[in-house]
Amino acid sequence: MRELSLIAVDLAKNVFQVCGMTADHRVIFNKQLRRQELAAFMTQQPTVEVAMEACYSSHYWGRCFQAMGHRVKLIPAQHVTPFVRGNKSDHNDAVAIAEAASRPRLQPVPLKSVEQQDIQCLHRMRERYLAQRTMLSNQTRGLLSEFGIVAPQGHRSFVILLQQCADADCTQLSALLKSELRHIADEYSALNLRIKGLTDTLTKLAASNPLCQLLLTIPGIGVINATALVSAIGNGSQFTNGRELAVWLGLTPRQSSSGERFHSGGITKRGNRYLRKQLVHGARALLFSCRRKTDPLSHWINQLAARRGVNKACVAVAARLARLSWVLLNRQTPYRAAT
Numbered sequence: 001m002r003e004l005s006l007i008a009v010d011l012a013k014n015v016f017q018v019c020g021m022t023a024d025h026r027v028i029f030n031k032q033l034r035r036q037e038l039a040a041f042m043t044q045q046p047t048v049e050v051a052m053e054a055c056y057s058s059h060y061w062g063r064c065f066q067a068m069g070h071r072v073k074l075i076p077a078q079h080v081t082p083f084v085r086g087n088k089s090d091h092n093d094a095v096a097i098a099e100a101a102s103r104p105r106l107q108p109v110p111l112k113s114v115e116q117q118d119i120q121c122l123h124r125m126r127e128r129y130l131a132q133r134t135m136l137s138n139q140t141r142g143l144l145s146e147f148g149i150v151a152p153q154g155h156r157s158f159v160i161l162l163q164q165c166a167d168a169d170c171t172q173l174s175a176l177l178k179s180e181l182r183h184i185a186d187e188y189s190a191l192n193l194r195i196k197g198l199t200d201t202l203t204k205l206a207a208s209n210p211l212c213q214l215l216l217t218i219p220g221i222g223v224i225n226a227t228a229l230v231s232a233i234g235n236g237s238q239f240t241n242g243r244e245l246a247v248w249l250g251l252t253p254r255q256s257s258s259g260e261r262f263h264s265g266g267i268t269k270r271g272n273r274y275l276r277k278q279l280v281h282g283a284r285a286l287l288f289s290c291r292r293k294t295d296p297l298s299h300w301i302n303q304l305a306a307r308r309g310v311n312k313a314c315v316a317v318a319a320r321l322a323r324l325s326w327v328l329l330n331r332q333t334p335y336r337a338a339t
Contacts, residue, residue, distance in 0.1 A: 006102070008095070011057055013056075014034065015033070018032075019094035025099065030094055049073055050073070051075060052075070053074070054077065062074060080093070080097055080100045084096040109238075112231075112234075119228075122201060123231065129194050129198070133191040144161070149165065159188070166178050212230050218321060219337075220285060220286030220321050221282055221321060225278050236326045248271045250270040283320075286301065286321075287305060
């Protein structure tokens with residue numbers, strides 16, 4: 001009798017495809033299960049490795065299967081695609097997940113805890129509110145420019161602009177438009193309150209999380225970067241060294257080599273786009289704060305900016321911040337500036 005050694009699950013919202021394989025890669029079963037049937041089916045299976053794509057609801061199901069005693073492996077979706085044979089179907093996708101999971105050099109995605117997903121959700125909500133605030137500001141500025149009303153950039157200038165336009169002494173706008181601008185002012189204020197509330201919540205979470213406290217000792221890493229890093233990588237144990245983290249974030253140059261020819265281009269921009277953006281913002285703030293400092297890190301940053309320009313220096317500093325973050329998480333020690 002063929003012994004089951006791997007179960008691949010193609011995740012979905014309601015209908016899941018489940019494929020069972022032996023150690024010699026022979027398919028035992030490949031069938032569909034409804035959502036309410038999946039948990040009961042997995043409970044009846046012997047303790048095996050369960051493979052899934054790291055996608056929608058994968059961390060939830062991973063925690064469920066792990067609680068049942070199974071070993072969970074989450075696979076990046078881009079590493080599953082090359083194993084799909086034939087037309088695109090749930091049947092073929094499940095087999096591809098099983099075959100990809102058997103590759104020895106494949107780097108799985110660590111399972112996120114509930115706390116990590118809580119922090120990640122707060123970041124995504126905050127990012128959505130920021131985008132909505134920017135869209136509201138840009139649209140309102142564009143509409144008011146049709147009446148010859150313009151204001152400097154910045155949130156404070158926009159608030160003053162709304163107050164002036166809603167004032168009774170403003171003769172450039174009709175009463176109808178003034179009424180709508182008051183609603184816009186209320187909406188803008190509500191978005192600011194939501195953003196501040198989420199930022200305060202992240203600050204409290206960072207204060208109670210020992211990993212965040214380690215990261216906050218690094219220059220250029222604030223509450224947003226610290227909590228985003230912890231929610232994405234935890235303690236960083238999935239990476240062998242700091243450079244692997246920088247590569248995963250897409251902060252390292254794209255390389256193209258053949259024979260004796262070697263070419264290094266721009267950064268790859270692969271991986272977590274949000275985290276990469278936040279690290280670059282943190283690096284930009286650090287770069288400007290180091291202008292009058294003489295410590296070794298500031299000296300290196302100033303020389304780099306003078307030699308390569310501000311924008312390239314920001315990316316290079318962001319890559320260094322990523323490497324420093326991994327070192328601190330790996331060693332469980334705070335940052336100490338070299339003297």
